[in-house]
Amino acid sequence: MAALETRIYSHPPIPLADISPLELLILTNVLECSETEDGLVLFTDITPANPIRVRRGELAAAFGASAQKAKDPVNVFIADRVLALQPAGGNTVEEDAMVDIDLSHFPWQFVVQGIVARSPGLGEVAVIQWTNHPSQRPESFGATVSLITARAIHHATSEDILGRFRLAGTTALWPVALQAICSR
Template sequence: MTCLQTKITTYPALPIVDISPLEKLILFKVLDCAEIDGGLELYTDTGPMNPIVVSRRKLMEALDTSDQAKESLLKRFVRERVLSILPAEDPDPESVVFIDLSEFPWQFVVQDIITRSSTARELVVIQWISDPSQRPDTFGASVSLITENGVFYATSEDLLADFRKRDQALASGTPNGDGAPRPHIDSVVVPPDNPNNTVDALMMAERFVAGFEDDEAQEGITDILAGLRAAIRRERLRPVLLDALKELRSAAIGFRDDGYRRAPHLSVGNEAVNMLSAFLLTAERIIAEAEGQIHD
């Protein structure tokens, strides 16, 4: 059996004042954490733990504490997916509760903290995975950037593949008829392939307008650039959002089919079934429009 070694380091530290008791309890169970100068550092030399085990008393104390995160996603997850399946009759406060975070990874807890925080803007996560054998095919790394806008992730293989694309782009552009190098080739500005042509067009427009940034005769350049750059960020997210919607559609179909198998008496008049059917219809329409299957 392969015994992988996993090490995770993150920066900067998360402000303690922005972390709720429940979030702190969960993070300390998932990772090794340290409080330093008003911040919470997240790290581990053994990999994140899942599922985690907490006592019912500590969980309820953290959940019932009045704090700024009373409507946090983590609290909702614990109430709806953990407490709802626990026996309610005469519970032992010292009994243990197993919490499976497969559907709510610790990165989502961090993202919720950053979204509420007035000072924290991002958390960088660097992870190494290796095998004691140290064979080339048994180790790798990944990097994540967690912001209020999303959790962005890439493996070392993803990055190497991108570097190879850039290298190929440079190699194919080197000859210039007479063998002289082509001008204006810079590996830093060679973007990775993007299937969204709108992004390419917006990037070309942004580079064109940026050429007038120092021209005092031109007005409104700063606002135009800000708008273009915001549009580029939104368009880059569209494929990610579409993939997420497809996954939600698959999950909803699975839940619906499982519900029919477990309770064949469910009918169209059932409110939950109606809501699920409405969501599926909307999802199908949005996916079809995004993939060009529906035209105005």
């Protein structure tokens, strides 16, 4: 079976003023982001990238420009790897070298959570993700929803949500007025 297609959309846009250069570098390499007047819109029509490939010099510059947020989780994550990322003695060849950053232990959602935690006006980011196989067979698709707040990343799959609906019964989905009519 061919690879699943994955699409991700998030809302609301993240204010650019709330994003450090290092966070911006990571998010724009993991997802297909776009800048709007409201901020950075996170999305992808292809699937999140992991690992990401960035130029060593670009990573070092973004890390240095984010030094005021040194205790943020993403900075700590990169700092654990920064010695290996520093070019030797201003060697421009090494600055242009590509570096792979494995985000398996620090997914992009953690980057967003760090931004939400610091942001004065962003209380949450909702993320909808769906996957399907090009065959469109019923067993080949699914979705997830996530709510990223300063304190937690809440996550549910479409199967989780459908299971909750099934447990609640069909009348739980009907408007109150319709329930009153049907119960006569």
